[in-house]
Amino acid sequence: MGEQRRARPENEEHAGPVRRGPAYPAAVERLIDAFAKLPGIGRKSAERLAFYVLKHDEATAGDLARAILDVKQKIKHCRICWNLADGPVCAICENATRDRSQVLVVEQPKDLIALEQTGMYRGTYHVLMGRLSPLDGVEANDLTISDLVKRVKDPALNAGGVPITEIILGLNPTLEGDGTGLYLQNELDSLGAGKVGITRLARGLPSGSQLEYANKAVLADAIQSRQRMSG
Numbered sequence: 725m726g727e728q729r730r731a732r733p734e735n736e737e738h739a740g741p742v743r744r745g746p747a748y749p750a751a752v753e754r755l756i757d758a759f760a761k762l763p764g765i766g767r768k769s770a771e772r773l774a775f776y777v778l779k780h781d782e783a784t785a786g787d788l789a790r791a792i793l794d795v796k797q798k799i800k801h802c803r804i805c806w807n808l809a810d811g812p813v814c815a816i817c818e819n820a821t822r823d824r825s826q827v828l829v830v831e832q833p834k835d836l837i838a839l840e841q842t843g844m845y846r847g848t849y850h851v852l853m854g855r856l857s858p859l860d861g862v863e864a865n866d867l868t869i870s871d872l873v874k875r876v877k878d879p880a881l882n883a884g885g886v887p888i889t890e891i892i893l894g895l896n897p898t899l900e901g902d903g904t905g906l907y908l909q910n911e912l913d914s915l916g917a918g919k920v921g922i923t924r925l926a927r928g929l930p931s932g933s934q935l936e937y938a939n940k941a942v943l944a945d946a947i948q949s950r951q952r953m954s955g
């Protein structure tokens with residue numbers, strides 16, 4: 725389609741704003757546009773990435789393309805905790821040496837990875853796949869909160885069929901993270917007194933920060949000195 729437009733330059737002046745700079749061949753433009761859609765990648769970086777691909781052999785490009793497709797085709801979410809998994813259940817839920825009565829609730833899989841890297845936590849997780857954000861239209865139904873409540877209510881839905889006795893809130897120390905924590909606390913409290921104890925990560929984490937960027941020592945301390953909220 726782009727080729728046809730270029731073949732009739734007399735129409736271009738009517739086709740909206742004129743593009744700056746020399747146009748690359750259509751296939752190169754497509755690749756640059758695709759890279760430029762990635763988070764944190766501007767037009768200049770996208771061009772650099774495209775030239776990297778152009779410069780290297782076909783095998784390198786094939787590896788990159790396959791790695792991208794593999795992630796989409798093979799990686800799913802764990803049916804218990806929503807962590808990334810290459811089967812129906814993730815490696816953490818499947819591991820019988822983990823304490824399945826403890827569930828640490830995080831916003832995203834990358835928060836789970838950051839906490840795992842501390843090596844300080846032996847329980848399991850629940851990934852909410854986001855946080856409540858009324859201004860952005862993210863409501864409880866958009867997250868995996870109901871799955872967490874089901875796990876607490878019915879041990880058969882938890883890893884190893886073990887009843888959950890402690891929920892640790894590991895949300896980011898932001899306004900939205902705090903709001904999500906409060907919502908979860910109300911939901912879990914409404915299941916009945918003493919059903920489950922709720923703690924949250926200690927506030928060694930600076931307010932407004934992101935879990936994924938905290939260093940290991942701070943995270944390890946936040947896990948160890950977690951604070952009881954209810955239950």
Ligand SMILES: [Zn+2]
Nearest residue numbers: 802805814817
């Ligand atoms: Zn899992």
